[in-house]
Amino acid sequence: MKKVEVTLKNVCNVIREFYKLKEHQFLTLNGVAIDEKTIEIQWIFSHYAKVDKIVVFYVEVTEDELIPSIVDLIPSAIISQRELVDMFGVKVQDSESGLYLDEDSMKKPLSLGCAL
């Protein structure tokens, strides 16, 4: 897989330039906890009909930073964005919590700051 570092400011433009509707498939949005405050956010794409072609755009964020939404470009990304909000407690533009977890559930279970 090929990893491309982006910033919160340019991620939407970078993905908009990269993404071709009938060539690329958006696989998912992923979060990887780096430490108790920092999370690596990954936008993962594959290529239709090309073997083993995976491209990952990534940026490190803290919980209080707002992650831009790519839903205007890729409508199906909304479900991954909402999952990320629930699982890591991050803020993603136009993505509310409560998809997976209820109000009385454990908060941000995949962040390193969450103890069971």
Add this chain to the structure above:
Amino acid sequence: MSKKTINIPLGSQHISLLEPIRFKFVCENEKILEVDSDVGFVHRGVERACTTKFKYDAIPYVVARICGLCAITHSLSYTMAIESLLGANVSKRANYLRVLMVELDRIHSHMLCLSHVCENTGYEAMFMKIMGDREPVMDLQELISGNRIQFDYVSIGGVNRDIDPEIARKIKQTLKELRPKIQDLITEFQNNWSLSLRFKGIGALSMQKAYEFNAIGPLARAAGIKTDVRSESSELPYNELGFELITKEGGDIYARNMVRLYEILNSISMCENIVDGMPEGAIITKLKGKPSGEVISRLEAPRGELMYYVKGHGKAMLDRVRIKTPTFSSIPAFMDIFIGQEYADAPAILASFDPCMSCTAK
């Protein structure tokens, strides 16, 4: 005359979908105007457990419990990711046996979906016939792995059980008997009015919409998109086993049924090719070291692409296991398909999606 709308819930437990997902339809008369969904009824925290409770070599058996139907694809996808991080060279025989189990799993999973489509059409007799024809495939899985479902067949480095000539003979015999039954089903689904005319144009996803919603699996292929991880990943030897990418046009329930039926025939052919061309060699290779680095592994599960992202740092406990299941990523497309449809068609449309909530609520 003023227009009135009514809210009709479907689920979380519904006679047409015995799984914990709830759709809320806003309808005008019988027409669906808006859809909302709730998928979070039984979230089990498997991703968290994989990095806090279990060492990396136990996880194939943990993720196999995510879903009874898709156990083999979960454990295999994870295992391939770990093998990639360890730089492992799995034997060709082990890979052939893995594909054999994945394709048998696809056959019985597709048959389950087709039977549910019949059930939701009120065609109970066909539902029971397909379920009956599916049983011998489950028996084969038990013969090979020891379990009908949730089999712990895959291990890091290979598989846990080999097949002998008697099992190979049984596999070929069962598949030989199954093939004409599937061909009869194709005729039935093409010609029976309850299954053909009834479903043409119903629950359709156009090719353009399928691209926009990143549709995967039979949902995408029924809309004409040529996408299948079996042709987009080199991790398993599909290119030497007779894999054919099946696509149809129309994107409706009928097309999805046809894609599944023809994929069953292709899976039968691949299983026969595997048994005929089974290479000699060990079924498992002992591996050393601990996984370090990050990797993405993909596999075509019966419902579409299953993706695992795994990150380790040379210790027994992993840093991250991300599981992207096919049903979860298809939910936005599901919701779009419902809009404009008749509520009376909703159960059949839903069955044709073949949703797996065990995977979704991982």
